[in-house]
Amino acid sequence: MNTNQSALVLHSGGQDSTTCLYWAIKNFKEVRTLCITYGQRHAYEVEIARKIAEKAGVPFQIMDASIISLLSDNSLTNHNMIMDQEKPEDSYPNTFVPGRNLFFLTFAAVIARSHNIRNLVTGVSQADYSGYPDCRDTFIRSANATLNLAMDEQFIIHTPLMWLSKAETWAMADELGVFDLVRNDTLTCYNGVIAEGCGHCPACKLRNEGLKEYLKLKLATDVVTLLPVREKVKEEKHSPLYYELQSAFRDVKLMIDGKKKEKTAEEFLAELSDEYERK
Numbered sequence: 001m002n003t004n005q006s007a008l009v010l011h012s013g014g015q016d017s018t019t020c021l022y023w024a025i026k027n028f029k030e031v032r033t034l035c036i037t038y039g040q041r042h043a044y045e046v047e048i049a050r051k052i053a054e055k056a057g058v059p060f061q062i063m064d065a066s067i068i069s070l071l072s073d074n075s076l077t078n079h080n081m082i083m084d085q086e087k088p089e090d091s092y093p094n095t096f097v098p099g100r101n102l103f104f105l106t107f108a109a110v111i112a113r114s115h116n117i118r119n120l121v122t123g124v125s126q127a128d129y130s131g132y133p134d135c136r137d138t139f140i141r142s143a144n145a146t147l148n149l150a151m152d153e154q155f156i157i158h159t160p161l162m163w164l165s166k167a168e169t170w171a172m173a174d175e176l177g178v179f180d181l182v183r184n185d186t187l188t189c190y191n192g193v194i195a196e197g198c199g200h201c202p203a204c205k206l207r208n209e210g211l212k213e214y215l216k217l218k219l220a221t222d223v224v225t226l227l228p229v230r231e232k233v234k235e236e237k238h239s240p241l242y243y244e245l246q247s248a249f250r251d252v253k254l255m256i257d258g259k260k261k262e263k264t265a266e267e268f269l270a271e272l273s274d275e276y277e278r279k
């Protein structure tokens with residue numbers, strides 16, 4: 001295996017790491033995933049990750065690191081603790097698992113090395129997760145230097161999502177052609193509910209708000225592509241199509257403002273284009 005063309009992806013089966021998996025598949029010839037369990041709430045996550053790796057056609061490896069859950073108390077591994085829904089003012093939310101990403105990257109680097117891989121990919125993001133210190137870029141750079149010194153190697157830790165908002169992460173999944181897969185087959189929810197999740201845990205809120213924002217943006221872009229169509233029929237002021245388009249634009253505007261429930265934008269705009277083609 002050429003070390004420059006292979007990557008190991010830390011994969012949990014969630015939105016972020018699945019997007020990273022497909023980013024890696026696009027950027028490296030050979031990719032494998034590593035799914036680390038640490039006594040978190042739902043072992044179901046692992047099954048999701050396994051299925052996604054299978055679908056992507058990449059090797060899947062699972063590693064048990066439940067020792068992490070014995071080292072400190074947090075609401076992801078202590079199932080009796082009530083999960084913080086918001087970040088407390090003076091501390092981290094109790095969903096913070098101290099040292100998690102440091103452990104994860106260390107395990108990943110050692111395992112990557114044994115497969116002659118030097119590229120590591122992780123889905124941490126500093127833009128949206130202001131909560132966790134080990135999602136920050138400074139930490140990743142420092143961990144990268146430490147791992148290189150520890151093993152006298154030249155690892156490169158890739159963080160494709162570091163500066164992206166959740167909406168931009170959805171956009172990336174869409175660009176990579178896996179928007180539906182990420183939307184329907186991944187599990188981000190702290191309560192272990194696939195796809196849109198339970199809707200009220202912090203992970204769901206972040207994911208669903210990002211999705212909403214992205215869909216709005218996409219809708220707006222679709223509208224822009226239809227503008228020339230409207231211009232074309234403008235001359236035929238009294239044609240029914242012109243009025244239809246005008247009302248369609250009003251509807252789309254209401255959808256963007258969240259005042260009107262969508263059909264879906266795609267269906268709606270497709271109908272319009274069909275109509276126009278027929279004329």
Ligand SMILES: [Zn+2]
Pocket residue numbers: 188189190191192193197198199200201202203204205
């Ligand atoms: Zn949830």
